[in-house]
Amino acid sequence: MLxxxxxxxxxxxxxxxxxxxxGIFLLDLIxxxxxxxxxxxxxxxxxxxxxxxxxxxxxxxxxxxxxxAIFVGAGLSVTGLMxxxxxxxxxxxxxxxxxxxxxxxxxxxxxxxxALMPVAFxxxxxxxxxxxxxxxxxxxxxxxxxxxxxxSLKISDSVxxxxxxxxxxxxxxxxxxxxxxxxxxxxxxxxxxxxxGSLAGVTWTEMKVMVPIVFSGLIIAFFLIKPLxxxxxxxNYARGVGISVNKTRIxxxxxxxxxxxxxxxxxxxxxxxxxAVPHIARSIFRTASHKxxxxxxxxxxxxxxxxxxxxxxxxxxxNTLPINSVTALFGGPVVIWVIMRSRNVKASFAG
Amino acid sequence: MSEIKEVQxxxxxxxxxxxxxxxxxxxxxxxxxxxxxxxRRGEMVCLLGPNGAGKxxxxxxxxxxxxxxxxxxxxxxxxIRDRNxxxxxxxxxxxxxxxxxxxxxxxxxIVSLGRHPYTSWMGRLSEEDNDxxxxxxxxxxxxxxxxxFINQLSDGERQRVMIAKALAQDxxxxxxxxxxxxxxxxxxxxxxxxxxxxARETNKAILLSTHELDLALQAADVxxxxxxxxxxxxxxxxxxVLNGSIEETFHNKSFIFDRKTGNFIMNYQKKQIIxxxxxxxxxxxxxxxxxxxxxxxxxxxxxxxxxxxxxxxxEWEIHRNGEMKKxxxxxxxxxxxxxxxxxx
Numbered sequence: 001m002l003x004x005x006x007x008x009x010x011x012x013x014x015x016x017x018x019x020x021x022x023g024i025f026l027l028d029l030i031x032x033x034x035x036x037x038x039x040x041x042x043x044x045x046x047x048x049x050x051x052x053x054x055x056x057x058x059x060x061x062x063x064x065x066x067x068x069a070i071f072v073g074a075g076l077s078v079t080g081l082m083x084x085x086x087x088x089x090x091x092x093x094x095x096x097x098x099x100x101x102x103x104x105x106x107x108x109x110x111x112x113x114x115a116l117m118p119v120a121f122x123x124x125x126x127x128x129x130x131x132x133x134x135x136x137x138x139x140x141x142x143x144x145x146x147x148x149x150x151x152s153l154k155i156s157d158s159v160x161x162x163x164x165x166x167x168x169x170x171x172x173x174x175x176x177x178x179x180x181x182x183x184x185x186x187x188x189x190x191x192x193x194x195x196x197g198s199l200a201g202v203t204w205t206e207m208k209v210m211v212p213i214v215f216s217g218l219i220i221a222f223f224l225i226k227p228l229x230x231x232x233x234x235x236n237y238a239r240g241v242g243i244s245v246n247k248t249r250i251x252x253x254x255x256x257x258x259x260x261x262x263x264x265x266x267x268x269x270x271x272x273x274x275x276a277v278p279h280i281a282r283s284i285f286r287t288a289s290h291k292x293x294x295x296x297x298x299x300x301x302x303x304x305x306x307x308x309x310x311x312x313x314x315x316x317x318x319n320t321l322p323i324n325s326v327t328a329l330f331g332g333p334v335v336i337w338v339i340m341r342s343r344n345v346k347a348s349f350a351g
Numbered sequence: 352m353s354e355i356k357e358v359q360x361x362x363x364x365x366x367x368x369x370x371x372x373x374x375x376x377x378x379x380x381x382x383x384x385x386x387x388x389x390x391r392r393g394e395m396v397c398l399l400g401p402n403g404a405g406k407x408x409x410x411x412x413x414x415x416x417x418x419x420x421x422x423x424x425x426x427x428x429x430x431i432r433d434r435n436x437x438x439x440x441x442x443x444x445x446x447x448x449x450x451x452x453x454x455x456x457x458x459x460x461i462v463s464l465g466r467h468p469y470t471s472w473m474g475r476l477s478e479e480d481n482d483x484x485x486x487x488x489x490x491x492x493x494x495x496x497x498x499x500f501i502n503q504l505s506d507g508e509r510q511r512v513m514i515a516k517a518l519a520q521d522x523x524x525x526x527x528x529x530x531x532x533x534x535x536x537x538x539x540x541x542x543x544x545x546x547x548x549x550a551r552e553t554n555k556a557i558l559l560s561t562h563e564l565d566l567a568l569q570a571a572d573v574x575x576x577x578x579x580x581x582x583x584x585x586x587x588x589x590x591x592v593l594n595g596s597i598e599e600t601f602h603n604k605s606f607i608f609d610r611k612t613g614n615f616i617m618n619y620q621k622k623q624i625i626x627x628x629x630x631x632x633x634x635x636x637x638x639x640x641x642x643x644x645x646x647x648x649x650x651x652x653x654x655x656x657x658x659x660x661x662x663x664x665x666e667w668e669i670h671r672n673g674e675m676k677k678x679x680x681x682x683x684x685x686x687x688x689x690x691x692x693x694x695x
Contacts, residue, residue, distance in 0.1 A: 223472060225473065225474065226467065226470070226472060226473065226474035229460075229464065229474065230464055230467055232453050232456060233451060233453070233461065233464065234447075234449065234451075236416075236445070236447055236449075237445070237447065237464075239416065239436060240414075240440060240444060240445040240447075241440050241444075241464055241465060241467040241468060241516075241520065242436045242437035242438075242439065242440030242441070242467055242468040243436065243467065244435075244436050282454075282455055286455055287455050287456075287457075287460075288453055288454065288455040288456040288460070289456075289460055291473075291474065
């Protein structure tokens with residue numbers, strides 16, 4: 001049967017993708033504002049003490065940044081894939097349930113309201129120190145997530161849930177706007193810089209928190225492969241083959257909150273990858289099976305984020321571009337090209 | 352002896368079932384109560400009834416998707432509400448009206464979803480699962496399409512894929528909600544014949560709701576006739592025709608049910624009597640055309656107008672007030688009749 005033939009072809013593509021990631025990962029370590037010869041990079045990775053400043057850059061800056069890129073690319077793509085299947089909507093992504101809006105509300109409050117109400121927020125942000133933004137984002141995202149989760153228990157159809165998620169996004173957006181209106185330019189600037197997203201800020205200590213949470217979200221996602229496949233035929237058929245649609249929906253929401261909420265807290269809202277990568281994966285593998293798509297979006301997402309990180313460095317230059325601009329600027333044309341070529345993105349969803 | 356028992360075994364029994372909707376906290380809208388129905392192995396049951404009679408509600412309640420207001424459904428002797436989704440999915444499989452339109456999804460993959468209740472959390476298909484899927488595709492005659500994408504198939508083929516999915520699910524009962532709704536006539540007949548054959552050959556019970564009265568009368572073993580506020584009438588299709596139940600259920604001013612043919616005939620207002628001389632196929636279709644135009648057709652002499660059929664040459668002769676005109680087609684005949692009908 002074709003399945004076996006496809007199986008072999010799929011393993012080949014997966015192999016190529018894996019090698020590609022390894023290659024881009026090394027390139028990401030090599031390129032940066034400081035020129036470090038690539039033999040030295042290998043030496044540092046093998047544990048040699050080449051030059052203390054170079055060692056520091058590679059081990060404490062470039063390595064966590066590249067690992068963050070992998071987790072962001074993989075995590076956001078997986079949540080995007082799950083959202084697109086759950087809502088049967090090609091435009092759905094990790095943030096449709098208002099997680100990034102919640103996080104941005106938290107950060108906006110922390111950054112801007114500390115000026116309006118210095119007593120309350122000033123004390124909190126001084127107490128939290130470098131964790132202030134992360135904690136603010138987590139609290140904001142969890143709050144919105146909790147409301148959406150409560151709504152999802154009451155509501156049994158996905159379209160209403162999608163609308164509620166978008167409404168939460170609008171409401172928090174409005175609050176953020178009001179805060180901006182009353183804030184000083186410097187504070188607005190530091191908030192806007194956060195919304196640009198950044199892979200660079202994550203330290204090893206923060207990694208120890210980020211990685212286990214994102215990883216547990218990914219594990220939940222892998223347990224959802226089978227119910228998501230059934231959901232391709234719609235909720236009624238999924239129930240008909242013994243899938244509990246409500247349980248699946250809640251599991252998808254929890255997994256998305258863990259992955260997207262945590263990543264947003266540490267890197268800012270990184271747009272685009274979550275929506276685009278599932279489409280790229282579908283057009284490469286020509287399948288709707290989540291058994292193939294789930295690992296595929298992890299590999300493709302990781303590769304794309306690493307590549308975007310390299311581009312954002314602008315080799316030989318001190319400046320870096322905001323990662324959000326890079327993902328859209330270079331990823332956008334790729335997705336347009338993919339869609340023009342395959343012409344069946346819309347048909348990937350039941351109409 | 353044991354074989355006969357197996358064949359006649361009740362698969363699904365409803366006990367004093369009441370169907371309807373809960374409105375608000377206390378109020379409830381009861382469509383029908385005290386429903387006691389039985390489906391046996393190898394039986395094809397067609398659920399008929401006008402729109403709004405509660406066919407879908409009954410189907411949903413039987414399938415355990417909607418909770419009954421009272422009573423219960425027993426599948427193989429055990430109430431369906433005591434079972435979880437996975438167990439229900441091993442007892443009854445469903446085929447819906449909705450058209451499946453998902454890209455990049457192969458026929459084989461869709462049918463393999465029918466094996467979900469039997470596979471592990473990863474959904475890995477065993478040798479037995481693959482055999483079942485192939486068998487199911489063979490039954491609906493689509494094995495050669497296994498590797499095609501579903502959106503490359505016609506509507507009739509898509510519906511057969513969904514029937515194959517239900518077969519792969521390996522349940523004693525298959526429920527289909529208006530499976531022929533958006534298909535053309537040949538496909539509708541094919542699907543009904545396929546279901547009838549499957550009920551016989553696989554000894555499964557098949558329950559389908561449909562609006563295709565004529566097809567249901569020909570294919571069903573048992574018909575459940577639903578009408579709003581009336582108890583469900585159950586019987587062989589022929590019995591329901593002979594005792595007038597079908598006529599009663601579908602009673603309407605604008606058409607009449609012809610017991611002789613099992614067809615519905617539209618009831619046009621009759622303005623004028625016309626005599627038609629000639630029988631057989633040509634006579635039948637001429638009569639249909641004339642009654643659509645508002646003529647009451649008779650074979651006795653009546654009025655001042657008569658149509659004579661010349662079957663050898665496929666011509667129509669119209670005699671009116673001594674005048675005679677020959678027409679080559681029914682269209683011409685009707686046009687001619689219209690000209691002097693206006694003058695009269």
